Amino acid sequence: MxxxxxxxxxxxxxxxxxxxxxxxxxxxxxxxxxxxxxxxxxxxxxxxxxxxxxxxxxxxxxxxxxxxxxxxxxxxxxxxxxxxxxxxxxxxxxxxxxxxxxxxxxxxxxxxxxxxxxxxxxxxxxxxxxxxxxxxxxxxxxxxxxxxxxQAANEHEMDPVGIPSAATAFRPVVLGLDIGSPDEELLGFAFAAAARRATSLRVVHGWNPPPYYAYGLASDLELHGELARREATALAEVLSPWRKKHPDVEITEESPYGTPGNHLVDASREASLVVVGRRIRRSPFGAHIGPVTHTVLHHSAAPVAVVPHS
Structure with missing residues (x-):
């Protein structure tokens, strides 16, 4: 006792x-x-x-x-x-x-x-x-x-007559991921949330080209395609060990071109939960949320989990 x-x-x-x-x-x-x-x-x-x-x-x-x-x-x-x-x-x-x-x-x-x-x-x-x-x-x-x-029903897929229902499966969990500094706490939180809901994990990595590419990207489709393939490959490499850790979680990988926050807001309309990170900065100038997380907090159509990490 x-x-x-x-x-x-x-x-x-x-x-x-x-x-x-x-x-x-x-x-x-x-x-x-x-x-x-x-x-x-x-x-x-x-x-x-x-x-x-x-x-x-x-x-x-x-x-x-x-x-x-x-x-x-x-x-x-x-x-x-x-x-x-x-x-x-x-x-x-x-x-x-x-x-x-x-x-x-x-x-x-x-x-x-x-x-x-x-x-x-x-x-x-x-x-x-x-x-x-x-x-x-x-x-x-x-x-x-x-x-x-x-409401609980809002986190679920539509029923046969087109109404969200707690009797249907959960909508996907959406994770906003920066592949330049992927954090294990953030990834672990998102995978665990998807597993508990017995739903898929939709990983969204929005990207913009480096400044020295930006001017020619709009007119150079070959360059755009090469950069897009590079980002998609990098995202797949980050998620590869997590696929092995969580074989029961279906993963959808997306690496669209453009502002990450806007892509996450779009994805939130079909999500049960949106997961984003916040880097902990112990600075004399105060704490910082970050532009992507700030955008998602203000415009998400689903509940938002903000996971602090080092």
Whole structure:
């Protein structure tokens, strides 16, 4: 019995930043499904910022009143998740401080940190706020962004009448890969995600020619073809050992010419999850997300996992 308790203390959680909004509720539902898939507990973290001193003096608006009301958000969310996901271990934690800093810190002990993001009306995509961007830029564990309105069925293929259905197979997992610096953590995360979903992995490597080729490329079809074959060969070489490690995962390789972020956004429309990387840079000038990841975060039509790596 004592041994089991020690193991549980070391178990990582799927952690969700919860603020009661529609986007954070969608994130909690996504995280609950992922927690069950991984066999891990789910933790709901609610962060509230202490009110300024003058406001704390005001009737019915003080810090104690705010804390009392905000306790309801994770408590009620946890109760609903337990009903919808029987057997899932759901815990709650309420913390105070600046949300971006607190959530980035909470990610340290998590297998995944899941956040919500408002969907853009009319077109697929996210509206990523300053808190979400800051957490993604600073967290050293994978962060998944889920937009408001995201449902389980959206991750699946169409049924015979053309409607996404949780009864059909998962859509592919899409991985954005820079073959110049392929990272094992990023690749491992994407392959594991595809394997859990029993779906294929679509690896997208967008490329642009070196500057000294750019001027003549548009008119030189032979040169363009040679560069395209070179990129495709390099991508195949990177993925070759991973094919052997994961023989059950079907892999589709794509190395299209053009801006990588745009190709990943296009691929996201038929994906269950988009996986991109973020290089960890401990710089005095602050953290950096990178242009490709930044584009995908703002315009993806599917949940996005950002995997930090060295």
């Amino acid at each position: 004592q041994r089991i308790r020690k193991v549980n203390l070391m178990t990582r959680t799927i952690t969700v930043g919860l603020d009661g909004s529609a986007e954070s509720r969608a994130a909690a539902e996504w995280a609950a499904r992922e927690a069950r898939s991984l066999g891990l507990p789910l933790k709901l973290v609610h962060v509230w910022e202490p009110v300024p001193e003058p406001m704390a003096q005001a009737p019915l608006r003080g810090a104690e009143t705010q804390a009392h009301w905000t306790e309801r958000i994770p408590r009620e969310a946890a109760a609903g998740l337990r009903l919808r996901h029987p057997g899932l271990d759901v815990t709650t934690e309420q913390l105070s401080g600046h949300p971006a800093d607190v959530l980035a810190s909470a990610a340290k002990d998590a297998e995944l940190l899941v956040l919500g993001s408002r969907g853009l009306s009319g077109i697929g995509g996210f509206m990523v706020g300053s808190v979400g961007l800051s957490v993604v830029a600073h967290a050293e564990r994978p962060v998944v962004l889920v937009r408001a309105g995201e």
